[in-house]
Amino acid sequence: MELKHRAASLSEDLEAIYVTSDRIFWNSLPVNIKDIEWSVIFNGGTPNPETPCLKIEDNGMIEFLNPGSGCENLRKNLRLYLPFCLAPLITKKVGRPLAISHFAQTLDGFTATVSGHSKWIGNNENLVHAHRIRALVDAVIIGNNTLRDDHPKLNVRHVEGRDPARVVIGDNNHSVQSLLDSSNAPIIRFVSNESHCFENENIQHIIIPKENGMIPGISIMKSLYEQGIQSVLVEGGASTTSRFIKEKQIDIVQYHIAPILLGKGIPNFLNDHSVTYIEDGLRFHSFHFHPIGDAIMFTGYL
Ligand SMILES: NC(=O)c1ccc[n+]([C@@H]2O[C@H](COP(=O)([O-])OP(=O)(O)OC[C@H]3O[C@@H](n4cnc5c(N)ncnc54)[C@H](OP(=O)(O)O)[C@@H]3O)[C@@H](O)[C@H]2O)c1
Structure with missing residues (x-):
């Protein structure tokens, strides 16, 4: 700190x-x-x-x-x-926040069941790790479906540290009550001009027009950087993270790989994307694996 x-x-x-x-x-x-x-x-x-x-x-x-x-x-x-x-x-040279995506996923690559249930794929050590990253970054980002399904607090509870700003992306007006109840840290909502979200004095609304049906991740990162946010943790879900990865807005990808098999579920990455040949798959500049409790953590640098 x-x-x-x-x-x-x-x-x-x-x-x-x-x-x-x-x-x-x-x-x-x-x-x-x-x-x-x-x-x-x-x-x-x-x-x-x-x-x-x-x-x-x-x-x-x-x-x-x-x-x-x-x-x-x-x-x-x-x-x-x-x-x-x-x-x-680092960001002085790059001009946008340093961004990490962290997921807990099953051995067969799912971040939630088909019904959207994901608590808890990761073990206790992963929870502490995720909270340590939350304490060190300036903002945590989630997509609207994660807000709707998980009612997350996105505060720091398992280690000492300051709560990050909480950032939600999406047009539907899902309740932010769990965020309001859990911390006084700022809440920022990125919406498009087609949004159904209501203005609220406790939440900062930032309107960015969609391009090809999505709010450009690059504009979200730029806007956060202009507000003094130097580092972000993208906590999911898969569609939000994949969009940022496709736009090259993520620096570090981290998967907590739990010894669980689901068969079917919400995939960890690029659920709207496929490649024909193995050589076209996403590769990392460098990566490492290390044990975390009864699981493994993969960290890759894009
Ligand atoms: N295992 C884990 O570590 C983990 C972590 C987080 C979440 N999850 C699970 O993941 C599931 C949700 O994942 P998901 O992939 O379905 O959804 P998601 O990524 O949480 O949310 C997608 C929604 O966010 C909004 N959104 C995100 N990026 C946008 C952009 N660039 N432009 C416009 N809108 C954008 C849209 O909302 P609107 O449609 O409202 O516009 C979109 O429908 C939940 O079940 C949750 O439990 C698991």
Whole structure:
């Protein structure tokens, strides 16, 4: 959280960040470089050769310049959470929020049953992880069907941290009562000019005309960025996320893969899309898998 707050208000150019057990050093080295537990290098810098040292790409991908010895858990946490702490430094170059899509899915690739039931595909560890990401991003985005089916709170309950702004996309006037009851964090509704949603003093309505029947994801991200939102978590459902992925507005895709089979259900991705050849499937610049409780998490960088 300290990194996130400081990164948002930073005016000088960054050379490196050095983190010791009790302090964060911005650009300046601690007296003893042996005290550095991990470091991020932007333009030069002097890392401790014994401990993890990394750089971050524009899509949030972490590259370890030096992995450090041991410290597997530290490396995992840096990979998973550091991009969101330092999002303002990344988005300055990209001009839109850093965006992650996170889903819990079954082994056969479904995010809900045919009837729309999805609680809970993920395990407890996944819940804590999802709330940690919520605490680190500026906004959480969902589609209208998820609002209608899940009545989500979209606040931070399983870790410490501030609730993100809650963003809902879609024209139908499904109730936002669960959002109003659960937090004072802002609620933003993206609608088209064909919307049936009523204006409400507790909700910010942003009207964007549809193109080919949809509100362009690129316009939604641009509008959020103009309001100071530097990082977003797209929590679903599949049609909302797929639209953002198709428009290249998602940087990181994360699937919690649970040991459950459903046979039929709502697919995780691009349910209106198919390719003829395997080589035309969506690929990732880089990816990794790691265990999370009794399941596996896949993180891929687009
Ligand atoms: N397993 C998980 O991790 C997870 C996470 C989230 C949700 N879910 C499940 O997923 C299911 C819902 O998924 P879904 O794919 O059916 O629906 P969805 O993505 O939640 O919502 C789709 C709706 O959102 C609106 N929308 C989204 N993007 C839009 C855009 N660019 N332009 C215009 N409108 C847009 C439209 O609403 P209007 O029709 O009102 O205009 C559209 O019909 C629920 O059953 C939920 O439980 C699972």
